[in-house]
Every structure is written in structure tokens, then in C-alpha cells.
Amino acid sequence: MYTVRSYVRPESLEQAITELKSGKHNRMIGGGVFLKMQHRAISKLISLDGLGLDQITQTDESVIIGGAVSLRDIETNPIILDHFPALSYAVSQIVGVQLRNLAQVGASVFSRYGFSDIIPCLLAADASVKLAEAGEMKISEFLDRERDWDILYEISLPKEVTLAYDNLRQTNGDFSSLNLAIGKTEDDWRIVYGARPMGAFLAEAASQAAKDGQSLEEVTRLVQEEVPFGTNLRASADYRRHLAGVLLERLWEVQ
Amino acid sequence: MITLTVNGKVHQTEVDTNEVLIDTLRRLGYKSVKRGCETANCGLCTVLLDDKAILSCSLLSLRADGKHILTLEGVREEAKLLGGFLAEQGGEQCGYCTPGLMMNTIAMKRELVDPTDEEIAHYLMGNLCRCSGYVSQLRAIRQYLEV
Numbered sequence: 001m002y003t004v005r006s007y008v009r010p011e012s013l014e015q016a017i018t019e020l021k022s023g024k025h026n027r028m029i030g031g032g033v034f035l036k037m038q039h040r041a042i043s044k045l046i047s048l049d050g051l052g053l054d055q056i057t058q059t060d061e062s063v064i065i066g067g068a069v070s071l072r073d074i075e076t077n078p079i080i081l082d083h084f085p086a087l088s089y090a091v092s093q094i095v096g097v098q099l100r101n102l103a104q105v106g107a108s109v110f111s112r113y114g115f116s117d118i119i120p121c122l123l124a125a126d127a128s129v130k131l132a133e134a135g136e137m138k139i140s141e142f143l144d145r146e147r148d149w150d151i152l153y154e155i156s157l158p159k160e161v162t163l164a165y166d167n168l169r170q171t172n173g174d175f176s177s178l179n180l181a182i183g184k185t186e187d188d189w190r191i192v193y194g195a196r197p198m199g200a201f202l203a204e205a206a207s208q209a210a211k212d213g214q215s216l217e218e219v220t221r222l223v224q225e226e227v228p229f230g231t232n233l234r235a236s237a238d239y240r241r242h243l244a245g246v247l248l249e250r251l252w253e254v255q
Numbered sequence: 256m257i258t259l260t261v262n263g264k265v266h267q268t269e270v271d272t273n274e275v276l277i278d279t280l281r282r283l284g285y286k287s288v289k290r291g292c293e294t295a296n297c298g299l300c301t302v303l304l305d306d307k308a309i310l311s312c313s314l315l316s317l318r319a320d321g322k323h324i325l326t327l328e329g330v331r332e333e334a335k336l337l338g339g340f341l342a343e344q345g346g347e348q349c350g351y352c353t354p355g356l357m358m359n360t361i362a363m364k365r366e367l368v369d370p371t372d373e374e375i376a377h378y379l380m381g382n383l384c385r386c387s388g389y390v391s392q393l394r395a396i397r398q399y400l401e402v
Contacts, residue, residue, distance in 0.1 A: 001293070004272045007317045033295045033313045049318060072307075096381010098359060099295055101307045102314060173296075173380050 002027075002040045009049055013153060017132045019046050021149050028151060030107020031070070033099055053106070053153055056080060061160070067106025067153040071118075072097060074105060084125070084157060086165040086181070090117045095173050110152040112143060112199055115175040117167065119143070120194030123202055124183035125161045130154040143199065160185050164251045167195075168243055170234060177235040180247040187211070191223065193244060197232040216252050220245040257320040261285060262329025276302070276311040276319050280326060287327035287354040291383070298382035299355035301362075302326050308362035310381075327354045333361055340395035348386035356382045360396055369402050 010016040020026050025043040029035055053066035056077045063083050065074065071091045074080055080088050094100055094117060109118060109129065122129075122139045130136045132151040142152075157163075167179035176195040183190040189210040194200040206222040229240040259266045261283065270279055277300045280288045290312055291299035300312040303325035327334050337357055341347045356379070363370065363378045370378065375396060376389075384392065 001273075001275075004315070007272055007315060029315075031313070032315065033310070036295060036313050045315075047318065092377070095296065096298055096359075097362070097378055098298055098301050098308045098310045098381050099313075101304075101309050 001036055002038055002042050002045075004042045004045045006044050008044055008046045010046060010051075013048075013051065013132045013151065016046055016048065016051075016151055017149075019044060020151065028107060028110070030068070030104030030110075031099075031102035033103050034108075034111065034113070048104075048106070048151070048153065051153075058083070058159075062156045062158055065105055065155045065157075067104065067151070067155070069105050070101055071103045071105060071108070072100035075100060083159050084121075084163050086163040087118070087121045087125075087157075090121050090165045090167070090179070090181070093117060093167060093169065093172075093176075105155065106152045109139075109155065110150075112147075114197050114199045115195045116200065117165075117176055117179055117194065120179055120181040120192045120200040121163060121165055122155065122157070123200045124165075124181035124190045124192040125157045125163050126183060126190060127155055127157045130156075140202065158185075164254055166247050166250050168247065175234065178229075178240050178243045178247065180244070180251060182251050191219070191248070193223070193227050196227065196229050196240060197234065198228070198230055201227050203227050216249060219252075220248055223248060257317060259283075259316075259319055260323045262325060270316040272315075272317065274316045276304075276314045276316050276324075279316040279319075280311060280324070285326045285328055289351060289354055291352060291355070296381070296383065297352070297355070298359060298379075299352050301355040301358040301382070303358060303362055306362075306365070308359050325358075327357055330357075330361055333357075337361075337395070337399045340398040341392065344391045344395040344398070346387060346391035346395045348384075352382065352384045356384065356392065360399065364400055370400065372397075375400075 008019050023043045027042045029045050029047050048068045053068035055066045057064045058079050075088050075092045127139045129142050161183045164182045167176040179194045181192045189207045191203045191207045192200050203223050205226050206219050210219045223244050224241050229237040231237045277288050289299040291297035295313045301308050302311045305322050
């Protein structure tokens with residue numbers, strides 16, 4: 001568990017970023033469930049509670065998720081279920097209802113956890129994120145950035161994307177041993193593996209081959225060639241490379 | 256000083272910045288709320304915060320200021336009914352995880368209509384029991400939900 005000297009609930013994003021940058025031991029808090037696992041001395045803990053960032057809305061082109069939306073809200077929200085049921089399914093696999101009622105999507109994505117089930121979905125959907133200081137950018141650009149002092153307060157997913165997701169876990173509620181998200185539009189494919197155990201990776205050659213109408217066998221071969229897999233407690237690199245083909249086959253059949 | 260409404264009763268209490276809700280609730284006398292792990296995984300500390308099941312071990316008490324909390328002490332009739340079914344089905348063994356399981360089951364009853372076994376298992380995935388294999392508990396929960 002962390003220790004905190006003071007807890008702050010800013011009244012605006014501007015105030016939040018000012019508070020965050022006022023000391024190097026300050027931290028943002030989302031749900032706080034992962035932060036809780038860390039033994040860290042925090043000067044000022046800053047939440048986005050009460051800023052109205054807990055809403056899911058839509059425009060003609062996009063579904064927009066506020067940074068303080070809980071994972072449980074993503075799971076059950078009618079707009080998400082209508083446009084991105086795979087995202088609902090992806091978050092539904094995370095621990096339990098009680099944890100998902102606390103955990104917030106903005107903080108989760110900002111933390112860029114390697115085990116994330118959400119980030120592969122966002123990368124496959126070619127989603128955008130809004131940061132208080134750095135502004136709006138594609139999730140791919142965000143993932144490539146150095147960690148810095150900023151606040152991720154909004155996520156937007158283009159409705160034209162059809163999203164699919166699957167994963168393999170050793171037990172229900174555990175982290176994924178490997179997950180796969182595929183985003184398809186009329187003329188594009190985006191094949192993304194996560195929990196490799198490193199962060200989400202867009203398989204570009206495989207995506208291009210799928211877009212060109214290549215066979216499952218060929219796309220699988222390209223995935224296994226280009227995606228770096230690693231070994232940790234949950235699975236070896238070889239096993240993950242094998243699973244990559246299994247997950248691809250499962251989603252391939254759905255398409 | 257924060258204000259918590261617990262089972263309808265208003266408490267005004269000083270809390271330390273580091274205090275989590277489970278410790279505040281236990282200090283106020285709500286001893287049904289138990290801690291089973293330190294990793295936000297076991298579900299024993301489940302309470303309803305503004306009608307949503309949450310892990311009281313993970314929420315700073317300061318963030319619960321002004322909110323309504325429901326613990327097992329506030330749902331005696333429902334607890335008696337569900338507890339009876341659990342005992343009858345042999346779902347009650349050491350009993351330590353039962354308050355958290357009951358609170359999440361009560362949250363489920365309020366949220367889901369006629370859930371299937373799969374939906375029940377999914378909803379209760381965040382409640383661990385190290386005595387049972389969940390089968391007897393599921394029978395009891397079905398009786399309680401009348402499904």
C-alpha cells in the first residue's frame with residue numbers, strides 16, 4: 001500500500017495538471033486498485049472525481065469514453081455494447097465486478113500496463129486519446145511517447161471499426177497469458193497482440209497480408225515471424241507464439 | 256472530517272489520509288467487513304457504495320465522503336434468508352468469505368434479472384472461497400435468486 005500526505009480533488013483539468021506538476025512525488029489516482037499494490041510515498045494524490053469525466057457519449061463518427069469511466073461501466077454501457085461489444089467483453093474478463101466498479105479507464109490506459117486488455121483493443125480500433133497538456137493524438141503515438149506528467153482524460157473510438165477480441169487466461173480473473181484484438185474497416189485490418197507479456201504490438205505485415213486477402217496460414221506465419229513474444233510466470237515465448245495462431249484462428253472464424 | 260451514511264445512519268468522522276474504507280467501517284463498528292488479501296482480489300471486503308459493489312480495501316475513505324454505504328449489518332433480513340440457504344446446501348464452511356459473497360450476491364440480485372449460472376459465476380468471479388468448490392454456494396444462490 002502507498003502512503004499519501006494529502007489528497008486533492010481539483011475542480012478543473014487545468015487545476016489538476018497544475019497540482020500534478022507541483023511536486024515530483026505527486027501522482028494521479030484512478031480507481032487506485034493497482035496503485036495500492038505499490039509501496040510508494042506520495043506527496044499529493046490527485047483524482048478526477050467530480051469533473052464529469054465519467055460519461056460515455058457518441059457522435060455520428062465516434063464513441064467517446066471519459067477518463068474517469070469505470071471498467072464496469074464500459075462492460076455494461078449500451079453504446080459500447082452496440083458499437084464495440086468486443087471491448088465490453090475484454091474488460092469483463094478483468095478480476096471481478098467490485099474491482100471493475102472502482103478501476104478507471106483513463107488511469108489504466110495512461111499506465112500502459114503490459115498486461116492490459118484494453119490497450120490492444122484501442123490500438124486495433126485506431127482510437128485516439130486526449131491528454132490535458134499534449135492534446136489529442138492516436139493511441140499508437142501515445143504508446144510511443146516517453147512517460148511524462150500529463151493526464152489522459154478522454155478516449156475516442158471510430159465507429160467505422162468492427163472490433164474483435166479474444167484472450168487466454170490460466171484461470172478466470174487472472175491476467176491474460178496472451179490477448180489479441182483485431183480492428184477491421186472496409187479497407188483495413190489491424191491485428192494487435194497484447195500481454196506478450198510486453199505491451200500491445202501492431203503486427204503490420206500480417207495486417208497488410210490479411211487486408212490483401214491472404215490465407216489464415218500465411219497471416220499466422222507472418223504474425224509468428226514479426227511479433228516479439230517473451231517469457232514470464234504465465235507463459236513461455238514459444239507457447240505464446242503458438243497461442244498467437246490459436247487466437248487468430250478463433251477470431252478469423254468469427255469474421 | 257468526512258460524512259459517511261452507513262446503512263442509513265450518518266457518521267461524521269476524522270480519517271487519516273492513508274485510511275481505506277474497510278478500516279473506517281470497522282472502526283465505526285461494522286465488523287462484518289473482512290480483509291482476506293492485500294491484492295484487491297478476494298472480494299471479502301465488498302460493500303455497496305452508492306448501490307455499487309466495491310472493494311472497501313482499495314478505496315481511500317476520503318473518496319467516500321458524502322456517499323451512502325451498505326454493509327451486511329444493513330441487510331439483516333436478506334442476509335438471514337441467503338445465509339439459511341448457504342447453510343442448508345453446505346455452502347457455509349469456515350464462513351470467513353461469506354459477508355463479501357453475500358454483499359456481492361445482493362448487488363447482483365439488484366442488478367441482474369433471472370441470471371443464468373454462467374452470468375452468476377461471472378458476477379461472482381471476484382469472490383474467492385478457499386473451502387468450497389463454489390458448487391454448493393451456487394445452489395444456495397439460485398434458491399435465493401429464485402432462478
